[in-house]
Amino acid sequence: MTPLRKRFASIRRQPSVAVLAVLLSAIALRTPAVAAPGLALSERDCFSTRGLDLLVFNNWYDGAFSDAKIAGIELIHHDVRTATNGDVRLSATPEQWDTLPEMRERVVDRERGTIVVTLAYPEFGFTYRLEVNAREGGAAIRVVSDQPLPEALVGRAGFNLEFLPSAYFERTFYMDETSGVLPVYPSGPSGPPTAERSATGASTAREPFARGRVLTLAPEDPQRRVQIRTREGELALYDGRNQAQNGWYVVRTLLPGGRTGTLVEWELSANTIAGWTRPPMIAHSQVGYHPDRRKVAVVERDPAEGEAAPVRLLRVSADGTFTTVLERKPEPWGVYLRYHYDVFDFGEVREPGLYVLETRGERTAAFRIARDVYASAWQPTLDVFLPVQMDHMFVNEAYRVWHGLSHMDDARQAPPGHVHFDLYAQGPETDSPFAAGEHIPGLNIGGWYDAGDFDLRTQTQYALVMSLVHTWETFRPERDETTIDQRRRHVELHQADGVPDMLQQIEHGTLFLLAQQKVFGHAIPGVVAPDLGQYTHLGDGGSKTDNRIHDPSDPDSPADDRWAFTTGTTALNYGSAAALAAASRALRGWRDELAAECLAHAERVWAFEKGREPNLFRHGNTTGGHPADEEFRAALELLLATGKHEYAQRLGGLWPEIESRFAFNAVTAVRALPHMDEGFRAKVRSAALAFREQSVAGSAENPFGVPITRGGWAGNGLIVATGITRYHLHRAFPEDFDDEGVLRSLEYLHGCHPASNLSFVSAVGTRSKMVAYGMNRADYSYIAGGIVPGVLVLKPDFPENKEDWPFLWGENEYVVNLGGSYLFLVHAADSLLQPGE
Numbered sequence: 001m002t003p004l005r006k007r008f009a010s011i012r013r014q015p016s017v018a019v020l021a022v023l024l025s026a027i028a029l030r031t032p033a034v035a036a037p038g039l040a041l042s043e044r045d046c047f048s049t050r051g052l053d054l055l056v057f058n059n060w061y062d063g064a065f066s067d068a069k070i071a072g073i074e075l076i077h078h079d080v081r082t083a084t085n086g087d088v089r090l091s092a093t094p095e096q097w098d099t100l101p102e103m104r105e106r107v108v109d110r111e112r113g114t115i116v117v118t119l120a121y122p123e124f125g126f127t128y129r130l131e132v133n134a135r136e137g138g139a140a141i142r143v144v145s146d147q148p149l150p151e152a153l154v155g156r157a158g159f160n161l162e163f164l165p166s167a168y169f170e171r172t173f174y175m176d177e178t179s180g181v182l183p184v185y186p187s188g189p190s191g192p193p194t195a196e197r198s199a200t201g202a203s204t205a206r207e208p209f210a211r212g213r214v215l216t217l218a219p220e221d222p223q224r225r226v227q228i229r230t231r232e233g234e235l236a237l238y239d240g241r242n243q244a245q246n247g248w249y250v251v252r253t254l255l256p257g258g259r260t261g262t263l264v265e266w267e268l269s270a271n272t273i274a275g276w277t278r279p280p281m282i283a284h285s286q287v288g289y290h291p292d293r294r295k296v297a298v299v300e301r302d303p304a305e306g307e308a309a310p311v312r313l314l315r316v317s318a319d320g321t322f323t324t325v326l327e328r329k330p331e332p333w334g335v336y337l338r339y340h341y342d343v344f345d346f347g348e349v350r351e352p353g354l355y356v357l358e359t360r361g362e363r364t365a366a367f368r369i370a371r372d373v374y375a376s377a378w379q380p381t382l383d384v385f386l387p388v389q390m391d392h393m394f395v396n397e398a399y400r401v402w403h404g405l406s407h408m409d410d411a412r413q414a415p416p417g418h419v420h421f422d423l424y425a426q427g428p429e430t431d432s433p434f435a436a437g438e439h440i441p442g443l444n445i446g447g448w449y450d451a452g453d454f455d456l457r458t459q460t461q462y463a464l465v466m467s468l469v470h471t472w473e474t475f476r477p478e479r480d481e482t483t484i485d486q487r488r489r490h491v492e493l494h495q496a497d498g499v500p501d502m503l504q505q506i507e508h509g510t511l512f513l514l515a516q517q518k519v520f521g522h523a524i525p526g527v528v529a530p531d532l533g534q535y536t537h538l539g540d541g542g543s544k545t546d547n548r549i550h551d552p553s554d555p556d557s558p559a560d561d562r563w564a565f566t567t568g569t570t571a572l573n574y575g576s577a578a579a580l581a582a583a584s585r586a587l588r589g590w591r592d593e594l595a596a597e598c599l600a601h602a603e604r605v606w607a608f609e610k611g612r613e614p615n616l617f618r619h620g621n622t623t624g625g626h627p628a629d630e631e632f633r634a635a636l637e638l639l640l641a642t643g644k645h646e647y648a649q650r651l652g653g654l655w656p657e658i659e660s661r662f663a664f665n666a667v668t669a670v671r672a673l674p675h676m677d678e679g680f681r682a683k684v685r686s687a688a689l690a691f692r693e694q695s696v697a698g699s700a701e702n703p704f705g706v707p708i709t710r711g712g713w714a715g716n717g718l719i720v721a722t723g724i725t726r727y728h729l730h731r732a733f734p735e736d737f738d739d740e741g742v743l744r745s746l747e748y749l750h751g752c753h754p755a756s757n758l759s760f761v762s763a764v765g766t767r768s769k770m771v772a773y774g775m776n777r778a779d780y781s782y783i784a785g786g787i788v789p790g791v792l793v794l795k796p797d798f799p800e801n802k803e804d805w806p807f808l809w810g811e812n813e814y815v816v817n818l819g820g821s822y823l824f825l826v827h828a829a830d831s832l833l834q835p836g837e
Contacts, residue, residue, distance in 0.1 A: 039134045041113045044796040047134050050304060051078050051272035054139055056086075056115040056132045057106055058795040062712040064423065064620070067096045068810060069248070070712070070794055073132065073141065073161060077270055078223045079278045081800055082168075084248070086161040088119070088128060088143060090153065092236065092252050093206045093243040094160070097421060097532060099123075124150050126157070128263075138227075138269030142262050143255060154257035159264045161228070162248035163217065165241065166804040171221055175237060176212035182249065183209070186241035200532040206243055208236035208252075215251060225271035233264065245538065245778045246807035277302040282311070282344075282357045283704070286751040286758070286765025287377050288368030290833045291350040294740065295369070297357055298703050298752060299330050299342040308332065309360045311344040316354040316366050325349055330359075333703040337754065337797040341703040364757065365766040374746070374833065378826040380763045380785030381819045383481045386505050387491050388774075388783050389448040389816045391456060391512075391541065393484075397493035403775070404542020405489055407454070409549050410444040411527045411564035412437055420563065422455065422535065423620025424528050427567035431615075432520055439549050440564050442519045443527060446511030448816045452773045452809060454541050455528035455562075456512060457622055458572055460817045462523075462579035465509040466633075467820030469582040472502050475827040484508065502823075503590055510583040510598060513576050517601040522568035522608070523576035525622040530563045538778040570614040571624025574634040577605035581637035599641055606638060628657045629664055636672050648675055655683060662687040663694075663725070670728040688729050689736060695722065704753060705744045713810045714789035714801070716760055719745050720821045727828040739832045746829050749822070754791050754799035761822065762786045762814075769803075773813035777806040786814035787822050 039049045047054035053076040062068035073086025090099050101119040104127070108115050114133040120126065128145040143159050168182045191205030215235050218224035228235060233253050240247025255263045284297040299308060313326040326349055330342035344357070349369065357364045387395055388402045392410075395402040414426040415436035434440050447456040448464065471477065483490075483497040484504040516524050529535040529544075537544045544560075551557040584599035614627060624630055632654050639647035651672050658665045669684045698707040707722060709715030723745025729737040744752075750765050751757040759765030762772055763784035772782045791799045792811045801811045 039139060041108070041110060041115070041134065045108050045115070046796060047115075047132070047139055049272060051276045052076070052270050053798075054132070054268075054270075055794075055796075056130070057103065057117045060103060061100050062810070064712065065096065065809070067094065067098070067100060068712060069162070069246075069808060070792070070810070073130070075226070075270060076798055077167075077226070078273070078276060080167055081164070081794070081798065082224065083161055083163045083226075086141065087130065087159070088121075088157055088255065089160045090121075090156050092158065092160070092208070092238050093240040093247055093250055095200060095244050096246070097200070121153070121157075124153055126150050126153060135267065138267060141264075141266045141268060143264040144262050146260055148260055149255050149257045149263065151257070153255070155254065158252045158254040159266070160250050160252045161266075161268075162240065162250050163226075164802075164805060165239075165249055166802070167224060168218060168249065171218040171224060173210065173237070174214075174216040174219055175210035175235070176214055178210065178212070180210060182217070183239055186239045186247075188239075188242060190242060200244070200536055206238055206240075208238050210237040211235065222271055222273050227269045229267045231265040231267075244536070277304050279362050280305070280309075280360050281755075281757060282359060282362065282364050283752045283754070283757045284357060284364060284367060285373075285747040286365065286367055286767050287746075288370060288373040290371060290373055291352055291369055293347070293743065293833065295345070295347045295349065296747075296752075297330075297344045297346070298333070299344060299359060300339045300754060301342070303335070303338070303340050305340070308340075308342040311357060311359045313344075313346050313349060314356050314358060315351070316356060322356070325351075325355075336702045337793065337799055339754070343703060367766055371834065374826050374830040377746075377750075377761070377764050378477075378823050379479065379481075381761070381787075381823055382477075382479060382501055382505070383785065384493060384763075385783050385785030385814070385819050386448065386816070387482050387484070387493055389819075390484075390491055390508055391447045391449055391454070392444055393489050393491050393508075394542070395491040395493070401540070402493075403540045405547065406541035407527075407545055407562060408444050408547040409439075409545050409561040411440050412530070412550065412559075412561045413440055414563040414565045418563075418565075419619075420528060420565070421532065422453070422528055424455075424525055424563075424565045424622050425567075425619035426565050427615075427617040430566055431522065431524075431568040432564075432566040434566075437552065439561065440519060440566075442515050443512075443564060445515050446508050446513075447527075448509065449541065449775065450526075451815045452775060452777055452813045453529070453535060454537065454544060454775070455526055457526040457528075458513070458516070458523055459526075459575060459622065459624060460815070461509050461512055461526075462575045463817040464820040465506060465513065465579040466582055466637075467817065467824050468502055468506045468509070469579075469586045471820070471824045471827055472500075472506065472586050474824070475831060477502055477827065486511070499590070503586060506583055506586050507591060507594065510580065510587070510594070513579055513583075514594075514598060514601060516576065517580070517605070520566060520568065522605070523572040525565040525567060525569075525572065525619075527562045527564050530559065530561070534560055534562075539775060541775060565622070567617050567623065568615055569617050569623045570609055571616075571627045571630045573605050573609055573624075574627065574630035575624050577602040578630070578634040578637040580605075581634070581641040584641050602634070602638060602641070606634065626661065626664070628654055629661060632658050632665055633668050636668050639672070639675055648672075651676065652680055655680070659683070659687050662691050666691060666725045667728050670732045673732055685733055685736070688733060692729075692737065695741075699741075702754075704748050705740075706748045708754070708791065708793065710793040710795075712792075714792040716749060716787060716790035717815070717818050717821070719748055719790070720787075720818060720825050723825045724821060724828065727825070727832075730832075742825070742829050742832060746825060749787070749790075755801050756803060758801070758803065760788050760790050760801075762788075769812070771802075771804055771806045771812070773806045773809055777812075780804075780806055783814060785819065787818045788812045788814060 042048040055074040061071045075083035105118040131142045189207040193203045238250040280301040289295040314322040330344040333341040394405040413434040419425045450457045478500045480496040483492040483495040580598040581602040584595045587595035635647045635650040726741030759768035762782040
């Protein structure tokens with residue numbers, strides 16, 4: 001296999017099958033193109049036929065992060081979303097933060113079989129309609145306006161439709177009479193610099209690599225063949241990856257000036273394979289199952305498939321032979337989203353070994369039945385993922401440098417009122433002794449890169465410290481595989497240094513939280529890149545800044561130092577105090593001086609917040625959780641660290657407010673029980689029973705038995721949190737809560753979920769996420785032990801997690817605090833499966 005085919009193994013071409021004819025006329029626009037027969041407006045408010053859905057603004061641009069590539073006119077082609085963002089845009093290759101229109105109205109007219117969406121660019125005084133209706137052989141898409149295009153948008157506004165590059169790698173195209181190969185790697189063409197700059201400051205004009213009137217993508221591939229014809233004007237085909245690595249192929253027609261009515265009209269057709277059905281997918285845990293526990297696989301199948309076929313469980317022998325140990329029809333579960341589901345229970349099989357599942361010729365990867373299935377599932381997260389995310393350190397793994405010493409020039413004071421594009425904002429005051437733009441000494445220590453970008457979000461930092469402390473105190477994993485030298489700011493993977501790695505990770509996060517308290521006397525929202533040019537940096541964090549403090553008097557000194565947003569909110573302060581108090585317990589006996597310093601600052605914060613009016617400034621997700629929730633956690637961690645009665649009193653006093661948000665506070669409430677009276681215990685149990693009923697109802701809506709969210713960010717974080725909550729409730733009230741919720745959460749994470757059966761934990765399980773969104777995302781690679789957000793449910797009913805495209809953050813972005821939660825959950829499950837060990 002060539003390197004290219006290895007790299008994109010998941011997108012190999014399908015073998016040829018019988019298809020409907022598509023006439024590939026290169027010149028004559030009047031020659032009809034045959035596509036999906038009977039494409040029609042469905043009850044799901046989109047245009048559908050077997051093998052094809054044409055969505056028309058069923059999904060809208062993500063409000064928090066601008067263009068998330070899940071909006072506008074979209075194609076789901078043989079169950080792969082291949083096109084998105086069909087809309088009028090002001091650039092041929094728009095970036096994430098480029099100007100977006102406002103949606104004013106969406107009207108589904110079933111009688112006429114049309115969907116009409118009214119949109120506007122109010123800053124330019126331009127309102128337009130997108131009108132879509134089914135036609136023989138496909139659909140017509142029109143851009144209609146009752147007013148001429150404003151002069152400022154002539155030559156700038158065009159109708160765009162973006163096609164996913166990984167869906168078309170190693171495929172070809174026709175543009176009129178000219179043929180070509182769709183580029184695997186972007187290579188231009190680019191024009192000379194322009195006066196107009198993009199969101200990230202680039203001024204290079206992007207040129208199309210093909211122009212014409214009729215475009216056919218992938219004529220050789222019946223599953224991906226799409227044809228677009230324009231009534232007038234021309235089609236231009238661009239490679240958006242020349243502008244940014246997360247760009248898609250863009251088909252574009254400019255809107256003409258000086259006209260009203262129909263400005264652009266396309267005829268779009270997409271080939272469908274006669275009688276096509278999506279192959280069944282057997283969702284199961286890639287990590288495996290304990291011999292004595294529940295073992296359930298879920299078969300996801302096309303509604304057109306008819307009845308479920310029998311499922312076979314085969315045992316794999318050392319000599320490579322497969323022996324059927326169980327074969328029967330799965331039990332029907334019903335319909336969830338767009339698929340039928342059936343449940344195959346093989347709990348009766350208890351013999352340890354390697355097994356595969358099979359139905360209709362589809363066979364899974366091998367998985368284990370063993371008593372120690374979770375014994376090592378957490379190790380890549382601790383051994384690799386957390387060290388790689390460490391900021392202000394040089395991180396090395398054998399011959400590989402993950403990143404150099406990073407961000408030693410932290411940080412500059414953000415100006416009052418400054419609103420950042422990544423959910424940070426500075427309040428009306430700095431709450432700081434530093435002037436706007438002034439360097440703040442002492443912040444270049446500790447902390448982990450929050451996600452695929454490089455910010456140090458304080459909420460993330462203290463959540464991870466808390467998870468690590470709870471894992472250490474509850475299960476005490478003394479694994480030592482990493483050398484972490486804070487004095488030299490150096491990390492070596494796979495080299496022991498005699499200290500448990502979990503303690504060293506706790507220390508690393510604590511150092512950043514403590515630095516804030518020392519410098520400001522309170523916690524701050526965090527530290528983040530100052531501009532989009534810095535923020536979009538891919539690769540080595542050590543090269544993101546020059547590591548030199550910016551000198552405003554020197555015109556040659558780059559202002560690349562990160563902003564520190566320093567508003568002292570009450571919620572952040574309590575959250576940080578909770579983590580510092582918890583860390584003081586874990587560090588005691590190893591770093592006694594640091595432990596004492598942590599506890600002193602935590603108690604000082606408590607006293608400080610009790611003596612002032614709360615600072616309730618809020619912005620995005622960077623200014624802390626609900627103040628009462630954060631205070632509740634701080635009271636518990638301080639109680640556990642000091643034993644002082646005042647903290648127990650406050651736990652009881654907060655209960656009425658906490659009870660209304662029990663789902664967010666259940667773990668804290670349960671952990672407090674040994675230190676509270678029977679009255680408190682009774683209140684917690686009552687709230688827990690009510691929570692049980694709510695969670696059972698939520699989990700019952702799908703066949704996987706966990707709460708699956710629907711939003712712009714997929715829900716693995718909630719699923720892990722639910723598993724942890726169920727563990728604590730089971731330990732506290734075993735007569736009311738079993739432990740199945742703990743195991744189901746992990747099984748979901750490890751592959752028993754919709755859309756695919758990949759483990760969402762990279763390098764954990766037989767098949768796992770090997771293309772994900774970290775600082776590595778431009779390399780189509782992964783960081784072992786990182787956990788991605790998971791299955792994103794796009795409206796109306798499409799579950800998606802791209803296996804071959806890393807740049808969809810809502811599906812594939814690692815977030816570091818989820819790694820800490822996962823560490824706890826795996827240890828919890830292992831303790832349930834192997835009690836007493």
